[in-house]
Amino acid sequence: MPIPKRFFRRAPLRPLIQSLVVATTLGLVLTAPPSAAQVNLPSLGDSVSQDLDVVSERKFGDEIMAEVWADPAYVDDPLLQEYVEGIFRRLVASSRKLGNITDETVDHFAWQPFLVLDKSINAFALPGGFVGVHLGLIAMTGADDELASVMGHELSHVTQRHIARRIVGDSRNGLLATAGLIAAVLAAARGSPDAAQAAIMTSQAAAQAASLAFSRDMEREADRVGFQVMVGAGYSPSGMSSMFERMEQAFNLSDSGDYPYLRTHPLTSERIADARARIGAAPFARPTGTPEHAMLAARARVLMDPRAVPWRALQDLDRGTRDQAGDAPLLDQLAARYASALASIKLRDFDRSARAIDAAQTLLAQLPDSADRGGRGARDLVFLRAELAEARGDAAAGFAALQTLGADKSRPLLLERAALALVDRDPAPARAVAEDLQTFVALHDKDILAWAELARLWTRLGHTLRSVRAQAESSLAAGDLNGAIDRMRSALRMSSARDADQYEAAIIDARLRTLTYERRRLLKERYPNGVPGGGEPQ
Structure with missing residues (x-):
């Protein structure tokens, strides 16, 4: 049923x-309002x-x-x-x-x-x-x-x-x-x-x-x-x-x-x-910001309202800080340039974005090295350059920017490499990134976005079975068990083709059995007296 x-x-x-x-x-x-005197309250x-x-x-x-x-x-x-x-x-x-x-x-x-x-x-x-x-x-x-x-x-x-x-x-x-x-x-x-x-x-x-x-x-x-x-x-x-x-x-x-x-x-x-x-008795002082936080707060400001009107206002922030450059703190100026650059990417004003990134780079260089903890701010600017290259369709420039970060294997950079590979006309980068992403999801199997990007890469490379299985795993990670089973069944039907990857087909068959068993277990747990209407789950 x-x-x-x-x-x-x-x-x-x-x-x-x-x-x-x-x-x-x-x-x-x-x-x-909390009470400062209630320090020894018992745990509720x-x-x-x-x-x-x-x-x-x-x-x-x-x-x-x-x-x-x-x-x-x-x-x-x-x-x-x-x-x-x-x-x-x-x-x-x-x-x-x-x-x-x-x-x-x-x-x-x-x-x-x-x-x-x-x-x-x-x-x-x-x-x-x-x-x-x-x-x-x-x-x-x-x-x-x-x-x-x-x-x-x-x-x-x-x-x-x-x-x-x-x-x-x-x-x-x-x-x-x-x-x-x-x-x-x-x-x-x-x-x-x-x-x-x-x-x-x-x-x-x-x-x-x-x-x-x-x-x-x-x-x-x-x-x-x-x-x-x-x-x-x-x-x-x-x-x-x-x-x-x-x-x-x-x-x-x-x-x-x-x-x-x-x-x-x-x-x-x-x-x-x-x-x-x-x-305590220490005088109050606001916490000291960092380049990383300033830029990521600016990033959130751009992304939180995905409309052209607020993006244009944020794009013009760099103009305002240029006018008061002598008075505005460096971190405020840096945040304004970052917001302008990202908003310009969203508005597809790529030249203006590039100028804003260059200006942000100049400002970052004016800050003491100790201000940028572990070079995180510099890394985030490189990431923004790669995003600009992706939006322009210039995968080579994006990969070149990311290469300056050396052996950084973090999730954001891996996913940005995947995004660049999808706009690259040369399939070679897609193959390399797909293999790296496949290794990543083996260790992080609940990562919805990583599975989804992997599915897109396998589609780009013509590996349909792998793509559909990755789609299924993305659905599963998002809590959609029925959707995952549907995609696995679709992949299993495709595996009957003469030229199908039989190794991948075996994986799909095993995963489908596992997911179907899990669904039956959950239904039995939810309906111990039987599923309403009778019958057995498929």
Whole structure:
């Protein structure tokens, strides 16, 4: 019989999943002011493990992420993804050292950040160790310390089992009773105040108040633990208060005391003071930015709003900084040139992009070597040159730029090599990159984009079976098991051709058997009394 589509297929977020996603949205959005005196609060997550075990929470997180990966708002920009993952790894290691991550959760949770194509200032934690970061958040930060303060807060929601606690609490109180509040938060986060107000009016006020009081304690703990994690990871203690002040200046919010959790960014003077109090007697100073962060924040600014009008405004940033070159800090000038160069690529104004990259290179050379940690900023500029060459269709220039980085085998550069090979008329680079990418996915089999690019390369080289199998593996990595099985079956049918690669056909046959078995296992787990309608899954 047909498999129930809603079990495996990608679909709009269901109300239950949508509610739980929003219920865990950024503490910077839904928080009440923390108290500096609450340093010795007990962990709120201690009592929840017996109610929702880590295996169940991870499975639930995987189901939500399958919806996220299918959403157009999900974005995998290799450079930004690598940057966010680097920060997150340090935070996870710090949290582990502090004892916040148990032996049980370290193995079962994903500990994986992902990017959201949205210009709002937001981040959020999901069940199972997934943390979403909006491009708008990256764009507004002035240093990695500030970004780490937000991610440390969200990581602490995971380590303190706040998400599991919220799920258990909602199931006890009746999830539908808080649906109005959750819808309001979702609408407010998406910039729809009218919809938010309407949702509030249709919800039950008593249930809202109980839910929000529950959330305030979690947010206080996430602030407290997140600060410890951030500092333990080597980031500046002033990163959190600096981020708060930056957001307060941007949004000029005030605290009326009435339902502060429904306002988009309740950053009060009290909360900033508490964040400063955690630093101690040391005078406050904003964290020092780096060339890498300045350029990647500019990159996020360009990518977060993919329309011609904002791109043109960003393209003109270099003109403004030239006019005030004597006054603007070098990092601000560098960021403006980078944004102008990338926006110009998007607008296909290639000559202007090249000039902006050259100007950025000159500015980078004016900074002391110690400012560019490990030459990361210089590397990111080389990557931008390769992207310009790709957009121009000049693969040779792109490969030449990447060759200056020597033995760099990082994911962003591997994927950029793949992109260049796809615009190169000579198939030789495609063969070399395909082999390297095949090795990469063997070690990183959950990489959706890498599998997709590998599929394109094999198509370019005329290896249809390999291409279709890579498409199937990409679908599987994105949580679309049905789609993966469909593609594998298609490949198996193709393998009956006389000239088919029989080695590849054997791999496809084995993978299809494995995936079909996995689907049957999941269906049995989901429907222990039999699939509705009877029959066996195919």
